[in-house]
Amino acid sequence: MTTNTTVRAFHLLALVTLASTSALAATVPNALRGDWTSGYVSSGLPAPVEYFDTATGKFSDASGTLRSLKINADGTYESRDLMTITTYGCTSKIFVQVEGQVRFTNDEVTFVPKTSYSAGYTCSPSKTYEKRNHVQPSTKGWRIDTSSGRPVLVLTAPDGGASRYDHR
Numbered sequence: 393m394t395t396n397t398t399v400r401a402f403h404l405l406a407l408v409t410l411a412s413t414s415a416l417a418a419t420v421p422n423a424l425r426g427d428w429t430s431g432y433v434s435s436g437l438p439a440p441v442e443y444f445d446t447a448t449g450k451f452s453d454a455s456g457t458l459r460s461l462k463i464n465a466d467g468t469y470e471s472r473d474l475m476t477i478t479t480y481g482c483t484s485k486i487f488v489q490v491e492g493q494v495r496f497t498n499d500e501v502t503f504v505p506k507t508s509y510s511a512g513y514t515c516s517p518s519k520t521y522e523k524r525n526h527v528q529p530s531t532k533g534w535r536i537d538t539s540s541g542r543p544v545l546v547l548t549a550p551d552g553g554a555s556r557y558d559h560r
Contacts, residue, residue, distance in 0.1 A: 419496050423536050424463050428545050428557035431457040448481070461545075461557055469494045469503060486512035490527050501547070502531040 455477045462470045473488045492505035508527035513520040533548035537556075545557040 420463060420465055420467055420494065421496065423543065424496075424501075424534070424545065425465050426463065427560040428461040428463070429560055430459040430461075430555055430557045459555070459557070463494060467493050467495075471503075482515040484512070484514045486510065488527070499533055499535065500531055501534045502529055504529045 457473070457475045459473045460471065469490075469492060471488075471490045474485070476483065476485045478484075488508070488510040490503070490505045490508040492503060492507070495502045495504065505525075505527045507525060509522070509524050510526070511520065511522045531550070535546050535548075537544045537546055539558070543559040545559070546554055547557070548554045
């Protein structure tokens, strides 16, 4: 390959890369861009709440699920999920963090993870586990609803289950 051909090939590759990046960013609907949250953990903000068990005389962790999703204009996303549950003095927690790309087609969004991390424990912090890069791509239906005049992102799984996220 001559130097001139190499330079042309490089310029073509740069143009294709730039065009595909611009096309990806253009496919993220404006209504979906930004920070979204779902759920509540009763021991979280704005004020910590714990429960006092009068039978044992001890405080116990609270329960709940908190999910956050950030969809950026450039077609990337970040999600963080925290679930904590306490039953009869046994607290279990799981945290999952994922970063990747989103792809939109009509009324569906596909989340394609690049990195993921999860950690948790069951009943005792000594019974822990960690996983990295284990989250698989997933496709969900999407729509924007409103609640009290505010946008709500509804993601629908293939089995019909839906998650609702409030815009922050």
